[in-house]
Amino acid sequence: MNPMLQNLSNNKITQAISKIKSLGNPQMMIQSMPQYRQVMDYVNANGGDPKEAFYKKASEMGINPDDIINQLK
Amino acid sequence: MDTGITPVMNMGGDCLGGAGGFWIFALLILAMMGGNGFGGFGANGNSNAIQADVNRGFDNQNLQAQTRDILSAVNSGTAQTVAATNQTFHDTLAAMQGLYNETSRDIAALQVSQANAIANQNECCCSTKMLIQQTAADNALLMSQMEARINAKMDANKIEELQQQISQLQLAQATSGMLKFPNSWSYGAGPFPPIFNGCNV
Numbered sequence: 001m002n003p004m005l006q007n008l009s010n011n012k013i014t015q016a017i018s019k020i021k022s023l024g025n026p027q028m029m030i031q032s033m034p035q036y037r038q039v040m041d042y043v044n045a046n047g048g049d050p051k052e053a054f055y056k057k058a059s060e061m062g063i064n065p066d067d068i069i070n071q072l073k
Numbered sequence: 074m075d076t077g078i079t080p081v082m083n084m085g086g087d088c089l090g091g092a093g094g095f096w097i098f099a100l101l102i103l104a105m106m107g108g109n110g111f112g113g114f115g116a117n118g119n120s121n122a123i124q125a126d127v128n129r130g131f132d133n134q135n136l137q138a139q140t141r142d143i144l145s146a147v148n149s150g151t152a153q154t155v156a157a158t159n160q161t162f163h164d165t166l167a168a169m170q171g172l173y174n175e176t177s178r179d180i181a182a183l184q185v186s187q188a189n190a191i192a193n194q195n196e197c198c199c200s201t202k203m204l205i206q207q208t209a210a211d212n213a214l215l216m217s218q219m220e221a222r223i224n225a226k227m228d229a230n231k232i233e234e235l236q237q238q239i240s241q242l243q244l245a246q247a248t249s250g251m252l253k254f255p256n257s258w259s260y261g262a263g264p265f266p267p268i269f270n271g272c273n274v
Contacts, residue, residue, distance in 0.1 A: 027094065030094070030097065030098055030101060033101055035101050035104035035105065036097075036101065038104060039097060039100040039101055039104055040097075042100065043097070043100065050093045050095075050096030050097050050099075050100060051093060051096045053096070053100060054096045054099045054100050054103070057100060057103050058103060061103060061106070063103070063106070065099075068099050068102050068103065069099065071102065072095065072098065072099060072102070
């Protein structure tokens, strides 16, 4: 586990994931998040592929992308 | 998508502005995590500032949560300390009350013992006085009886002697001038009654 993940409130992320899973319309929930516009801008600025953008950003942050993906299981 | 991963939303659809929702959401997770290396989000110049604000928001939330935790811990600790202090106070008070009651009982027992001792001493003193008085009375009575007996003895002897003297004197008086007839007779004493020159007296 990346130390950064261990130090960055895994419980809060897990809680946010669980909350989104429990919502009837998770897409609206995601779109309403304040970071959504930044994320979309970042994706558009990096070729428009969210997957590539995710791996690039995780690499920039020094985070193992699999750790994030496993959180979303 | 990799095998074994269950996305929370469609990963390949156009539901989120033409990008896969799963990866958008994964990027949002990275955005929520923040950190110094997350300043690259956004194509405009305001992204860094926005992300910094978000980070500060998380930091503030963390600080507030930590403050609440600390305050809660302090309150809990204070309540526990107060409760422990109260319990200690009550325990001490109860112990002191117990000792006071025990001491009171001991004092009462000592008072009873002292009263009994005084009563016994008084009784003993009274008995001693009574014995002394009785002994004095007995001695006085004995002395009186002894004196009376001595006096009686002396008087009896004296009276008897006097009576004997009186009897002797009376006898002597009664027989004064009388011719005594001898109680015994000696040979050659002469005839009886004696003859004094031919005159009977």
